[in-house]
Amino acid sequence: MTTRIKVCGLTTPGQAVAAAEAGVDAIGLVFWPESSRALSPERAREIAAAVPPLVTVVGLFMNARAADVDAVLAQVPLDLLQFHGQETDAFCRAFERRYIKAIGMSGGQDPEPLAQDFPGAAGLLVDAHAGDRAGGSGESFDWSRLPRTLAARCILAGGLSPENVAEAIRTVRPWGVDVSSGVESSPGVKDSERIRRFVSEVRNVG
Numbered sequence: 001m002t003t004r005i006k007v008c009g010l011t012t013p014g015q016a017v018a019a020a021e022a023g024v025d026a027i028g029l030v031f032w033p034e035s036s037r038a039l040s041p042e043r044a045r046e047i048a049a050a051v052p053p054l055v056t057v058v059g060l061f062m063n064a065r066a067a068d069v070d071a072v073l074a075q076v077p078l079d080l081l082q083f084h085g086q087e088t089d090a091f092c093r094a095f096e097r098r099y100i101k102a103i104g105m106s107g108g109q110d111p112e113p114l115a116q117d118f119p120g121a122a123g124l125l126v127d128a129h130a131g132d133r134a135g136g137s138g139e140s141f142d143w144s145r146l147p148r149t150l151a152a153r154c155i156l157a158g159g160l161s162p163e164n165v166a167e168a169i170r171t172v173r174p175w176g177v178d179v180s181s182g183v184e185s186s187p188g189v190k191d192s193e194r195i196r197r198f199v200s201e202v203r204n205v206g
Helices: 013-022 041-050 066-073 089-093 111-116 148-153 165-172 192-203
Strands: 004-008 026-030 056-061 080-083 099-104 123-127 154-156 176-179 184-186
Touching (some): 013 041, 013 192, 026 041, 041 066, 056 066, 089 099, 099 111, 123 148, 123 176, 148 154, 165 176, 165 192
Parallel strands (some): 004 176, 026 056, 056 080
16 A cells, blocks of 8 residues: 655745655645644645645644634635544535544543544544644654554654654554645655655555
8 A cells, every 4th residue: 555645844945846856745734823834825836736646735723713724725726635633524524525523532531432532534644633733843753553444544744754664664554644744844844855755665665
């Protein structure tokens, strides 16, 4: 199985083009105002317009009001939504877009009961973050805690980098991997060479 790759927290059109040219399957645009990678709808629209065809554009929200999500959707052509807060399945479904729900592994939580609360999710993004953070912290968690039963719909995140992603894939065998700070030179500034290395490491896993 080919592991899908998402690079999240892109902040410029150039970063999006570089990620696509490196071979990523999806890019993530952050709409949580407290993030150092947060975008205005106007800026996000510029980035989305630079993305070549067949690369999925994902919008990340955290505890946003429905009106705020709708306002972004009215301006930015998002293919997929990603929710990181206390949203319910009903809230996530209301926008009539496929969505991913993030599940935090902090505090020793069992992800399986949490996953069952989101039957409408296209996938589950499993991260190290707690419920008050949207990820991108560079923190990882014990990958062996993730049940094999979730792997088929799991996107693994949290502390991934070119240096450890191959080991993470061999341990978890996820559907996809999501990286942000692990391919940055500073918060919000993606390093094209690290993105290429990350993609290469993923593709080389047997």
